[in-house]
Amino acid sequence: MIYTVTFNPSIDYVINVEDFRSGTVNRVVSEEKYPGGKGINVSRVLNNLGVKNKALGFIAGFTGKFIKDSLQSEGVDTDFIELSGDTRINVKLKSNEETEINGAGPDINEKNLNKLFEKIEILNSDDYLVLAGNVQKSLPTNIYSLIQQKCISRKVKVVVDTTGEALTSTLKYNPFLIKPNNHELSEIFNVEITNREEIIHYAQRLREMGAQNVIISMAGEGALLICNEGVYHATAPKGTVKNSVGAGDSLIAGFLAKYSQTLNIIEAFKWGAASGSATAFSMDLCKKEYVEELLSQINVTKI
Structure with a gap:
């Protein structure tokens, strides 16, 4: 079973405004509301790809109920812990340029956290656990590492998708997969990376620091996989980014969907690349039919 954890979910309120102007009244042309958060995105895409999974994490108030109800209506299994307060709302304003306003989210106390630990402590070596996104300031920055420690003895395959110290602190516990993009890779090592060879060099350093598998997403330049079998490049299909x-998140979901079924890491990488592109070319998260359509456009080669 694949489990995802989202510490700070959100309602993503996407609004389209023609020629937005600050300091005056603007009329919304169209609007959508989606359950948001990186772990939740992974769960939704896995569900779209027909792979059973369970979304864990924390929700609160009427906004949290919207997230739970929305996911369940799509067929995603959930087992959230309820907090006091309200789950945040993130506003995505699309006009001449794209602007985001992200809420803070409710605090998580030690009692709440222990409830999550209890859920995680039943996982075993057949399970995958996705830890994705940033966490609230009320939590320790090494919270993902604390969760990993609880998974080591049962050999749970942990996937970590976050940035900075929150990511590097997990490497000593040998996460199954990490997925920084090329810009985040530069930030981790505090260097300017200008070409693919440098990306590969620093990605290999992440493996030396403990990560079992590393995927570096590079937008229109495709993606790189650095693993025991070697270094692989997946091309990006052609399409209009919407x-x-x-x-x-879709890249991770596509990878896990195929890997959990086949244990073929190269085929999983191809599915991940197709899923990430399919979402980029869609208004919402990708659907299975579109992912399968893009697979033929993606070439995976060993470098």
Whole structure:
């Protein structure tokens, strides 16, 4: 079973405004509301690909109920812990340019956290656990590492998708997969990366630091996989980018959907690349039919 954890979910309120102007009244042309958060995105895409999974994490108030009800209406299994307060709302304003306003989210106390630990402590070596996104300031920055420690003895395959110290602190516990993009890779090592050879060099350093598998997403340049079998490049298919939200989460979901079924890491990488692109070319998260359509356009080669 694949489990996802989202510490700070959101309602993503996407509004389209023609020629937005600050300091005056603007009329919304169209609007959509989606359950948001990186782990939740992974769960939704897995569900779209027909792979059973369960979304864990924290929700609160009427906004949290919207997220739970929306996911369940799509067929996603959930087992959230309820907090006091309200789950945040993130506003995505699309006009001449794209602007985001993200809420803070409710605090998580030690009692709440222990409830999550109890759910995680039943996982075993057949399970995958996706830890994705940033966490609230009320939590320790190494919270993902604390969760990993609880998974080591049962050999749970942990996937980590976050940035900075929250990511690097997990490497000593040998996460099954990490997925920084090329810009996040530069930030991790505090260097300017200008070409593919440098990306590969620093991605290999992440493996030396403990990550079992590393995928580096590079937008229109495709993606790189660095693993025991070697270094592989997946091309990016042609299409018009309509959505910048959730492409990386979709890559992880596509990878896990295929890997959990076949244990073929190269085929899983191809599915991940197709899923990430399918979301980028869609208004919402990708559907299975579109992912399968893009597979033929993606070439995976060993470098």
